[in-house]
Amino acid sequence: MVSLKRExxxxxxxxxxxxxxxxxxxxxxxxxxxxxxxxxxxxxxxxSVLDFDFEKLCSISxxxxxxxxxxxxxKYFQGRGLKSHAYTHSVQFTHHVxxxxxxxxxxxxPDNYEIIDSSLxxxxxxxxxxxxxxxxxxxxxxGKLYRAYDGTTYLPGIVGLxxxxxxxxxxxxxxxxxxxxxxxxxxxxxxxxxxxxxxxGDIMFLLVQRFGELMRKLxxxxxxxxxxxPHEMLQAVVLCSKKNFQITKQGDxxxxxxxxxxxxxxxxxxxKKKPSILTKAFQGSMRIFSKxxxxxxxxxxxxxxxxxxxxxxxxxxxxxxxxxxxxxxxAPLYKDEKEQLIIPQVPLFNILGKFNGNTxxxxxxxxxxxxxxxxxxxxxxxLIFCIKRFTKNNFFVxxxxxxxxxxxxxxxxREYLTEEAQATEKCTTYDLVAxxxxxxxxxxGAYRIHVLHHVETRVxxxxxxxxxxx
Numbered sequence: 445m446v447s448l449k450r451e452x453x454x455x456x457x458x459x460x461x462x463x464x465x466x467x468x469x470x471x472x473x474x475x476x477x478x479x480x481x482x483x484x485x486x487x488x489x490x491x492s493v494l495d496f497d498f499e500k501l502c503s504i505s506x507x508x509x510x511x512x513x514x515x516x517x518x519k520y521f522q523g524r525g526l527k528s529h530a531y532t533h534s535v536q537f538t539h540h541v542x543x544x545x546x547x548x549x550x551x552x553x554p555d556n557y558e559i560i561d562s563s564l565x566x567x568x569x570x571x572x573x574x575x576x577x578x579x580x581x582x583x584x585x586x587g588k589l590y591r592a593y594d595g596t597t598y599l600p601g602i603v604g605l606x607x608x609x610x611x612x613x614x615x616x617x618x619x620x621x622x623x624x625x626x627x628x629x630x631x632x633x634x635x636x637x638x639x640x641x642x643x644x645g646d647i648m649f650l651l652v653q654r655f656g657e658l659m660r661k662l663x664x665x666x667x668x669x670x671x672x673x674p675h676e677m678l679q680a681v682v683l684c685s686k687k688n689f690q691i692t693k694q695g696d697x698x699x700x701x702x703x704x705x706x707x708x709x710x711x712x713x714x715x716k717k718k719p720s721i722l723t724k725a726f727q728g729s730m731r732i733f734s735k736x737x738x739x740x741x742x743x744x745x746x747x748x749x750x751x752x753x754x755x756x757x758x759x760x761x762x763x764x765x766x767x768x769x770x771x772x773x774x775a776p777l778y779k780d781e782k783e784q785l786i787i788p789q790v791p792l793f794n795i796l797g798k799f800n801g802n803t804x805x806x807x808x809x810x811x812x813x814x815x816x817x818x819x820x821x822x823x824x825x826x827l828i829f830c831i832k833r834f835t836k837n838n839f840f841v842x843x844x845x846x847x848x849x850x851x852x853x854x855x856x857x858r859e860y861l862t863e864e865a866q867a868t869e870k871c872t873t874y875d876l877v878a879x880x881x882x883x884x885x886x887x888x889g890a891y892r893i894h895v896l897h898h899v900e901t902r903v904x905x906x907x908x909x910x911x912x913x914x
Contacts, residue, residue, distance in 0.1 A: 476558075476560070477557040477558070479555065479557050480558050481561065483540075483552050483561065485552060486541065486564075488539070488540065489515045489516065489541055489564075489567075490515070491566075491567070491593050492593065492594060493517060494513070494518050494567065494570070494668060495518060495668075495669075495673070496513070496570060496571045497606075497661065497672060497675055497676070498673065498675045499675065500545045500546075502521055502522035502529055503519050503520050503521065503529075504521065504529045505522050505529060507522050509522065510544075510546070511545050511546070512524060512530045512542040512543060512544055512545065512551070513542065513543045514533060514534075514539050514541075514542055515539075515542065515543055515550075516540075516541065517537070517539060520545070521542075524542065524553055524556060530542055530553060531554055531556075534553035534554050535553075540555075543571070548568045548571065566666060569664075569666050570664065572660075573661060575633060575660065575663070577633075580629050580633070583600070583601070583625075583628070583663065584625065587599075590666070590667075592667050592669050592670045593667075593669070594669050594670070597670070598667070598670035599897060600662070600663045600664060600665045601622060601623060601628070601662055601663045601895075602897060603662055603667070603671055603672055604671040604672070605672055605673070605674050606671060606672070606673040606675075608673070609691055609692045610690075610691065610692055610693055611691045612890050612891045613695045613696060613697045614674070614678060614681060614689065614695070614700050615674060615891070615893075616697055616880045616891045616892065617697055617704060617880070618655075618658065618674060619662075619895065620877075620878035620880060620893060620895070622658075622659055622662050622663070623878050624725060624826055624878075626721065626825070626826075627722070627725055628659060628663065631655060632656075632659055632660055632663060636721075637712060640713050642711070642713075647684060648684055648707060648710060648711040649711050650680045651680050651681070651704075651708055651711050652708065652711045652712060654676050654677040654680040655677060655680075655708065657676065657677070658672070658676075658677045679691075681700075684707060685703060685707070696834070697882070697891050698830050701767070702766075705722055705766050708720075709722045709723060722766070723766070724825070725825055725826045726825075726826055726827075726828060727765070727824050728764070728768075728821075728822050728824040728827070729762060729764045729820070729821045730762075730763055730764075730820050730821055730822075731760055731801075731818070731819045731862065732760070732761050732762075732763055732816060732817075732818055733759070733760050733801075733819075734758065734759050734760075734761070734815070735759070735814065736755060736756050736812060736813075736814055737812075737813040737814060737815055738756065762821070766828065767828035767830050768799065768827070768828070768829055768830070769832055770795040770832065770848075771798060771805070771832050772795060772831060772832060772844045772846045772848070773790060773795075773846065775787075775844045775845060787846070788846050789847040789849055790846055790847070790848055790849070791848075791849050791850070792848055792849065792850035792851070792855070795831070795848065796857070796860060798818060799819060799820050800859065800860055801817060801818070801819030801860075802817065803817055804816065804817045819862055820857070820865065821861065821862050821865050822865060822869075823857060823869060826877075827874055831848055834886055840886075842886065850876070852875065852876045853876070854874075854875070855873060855875070855876075857873075857874065858872040875896075876896060877895070877896045878895050879894040880893050881893075881894070
């Protein structure tokens with residue numbers, strides 16, 4: 445048995461033991477410090493300055509080990525021992541209440557005793573929100589406005605993501621995915637992915653952890669403020685993408701979405717044969733009919749001779765997809781009587797004709813040209829449309845301003861399925877859940893998103909979402 449004297453010496457020497465609580469040791473019993481439930485400094489806590497969205501680093505040492513948040517000024521400090529930055533801060537500025545960001549325990553410094561008080565539970569919930577299955581099941585049925593600590597009202601799930609510098613291209617994709625029910629429900633419960641094992645040294649699982657944390661913050665009904673900063677999520681994106689996507693440089697939302705879907709699928713243990721929550725939600729399949737074309741500079745006789753060979757016959761292949769790319773008609777170059785460019789409009793079903801099995805389009809590669817047509821064989825529960833609006837060449841990027849008109853509900857895709865699929869697919873209609881748009885010039889513009897509020901619009905989900913990444 446450890447003597448009382450030795451225990452007191454351990455209290456002083458062990459500066460960084462985050463789980464240690466000052467206690468009195470009697471014969472065979474442990475008694476908590478009397479001050480733990482009667483801390484006189486709780487009224488000094490300033491909830492309006494608390495922000496747990498940023499990386500958990502000590503503001504002085506920049507270490508992420510054993511970090512505490514000062515609940516009076518909101519700054520992060522390392523340790524709580526006599527020589528630690530948190531201890532020094534408490535003495536210098538008379539800030540006494542600290543929260544361990546890992547263990548979620550509260551301490552009073554410099555007295556160094558644990559604070560036990562139920563009134564602090566709202567702070568730990570903001571730091572680490574949790575959701576029960578019953579709560580998750582009712583998310584789409586509630587239209588209740590919640591009031592944040594700063595007095596603003598908000599709807600959980602429909603809150604703003606801070607644009608740190610030039611990350612709106614990523615924000616809109618993250619916001620759209622957070623409103624896809626099966627994806628949202630999966631990440632709201634950390635138990636769903638906590639047991640996934642990755643190879644040693646693999647950093648990609650950080651993407652899963654940060655996306656789960658962001659999802660829970662977006663849907664938190666007890667936020668202190670009506671907006672969320674995706675800082676930690678975006679840092680994981682920069683790291684896992686090897687700086688291909690950055691916070692300080694504008695990117696393409698479709699490029700980011702493509703990478704994010706595949707990276708998250710792999711990080712969740714998914715493969716071509718093993719599904720993940722992403723493929724269960726978004727993966728469909730299609731038939732691709734491809735025919736090789738002779739080189740255009742060849743004489744007509746040689747072209748005719750080549751077209752009858754086996755190499756130039758139409759080939760059929762099956763392929764899966766996570767989203768469908770839709771092509772816009774070429775924008776007109778002429779101006780109207782007011783010397784302004786005419787902005788054309790096109791119905792969604794016109795550009796969906798690409799997948800009717802009959803429409804052919806020429807695709808050029810560096811060496812060869814192909815004529816292709818597509819037909820869907822399986823529809824996913826949630827369908828993503830990416831409208832190809834930008835064209836890149838060696839000199840500049842052009843943006844097609846064509847407006848796409850689409851219905852908000854009951855988009856029926858049955859006619860784009862093969863006959864076999866039409867007989868087996870029971871539900872082929874979709875309702876709009878999120879729509880991403882791009883405003884401004886190709887290199888200077890910004891992205892924004894429209895998100896469906898289920899209760900307010902009283903739209904019944906039939907099968908899924910259509911997301912237009914423009």
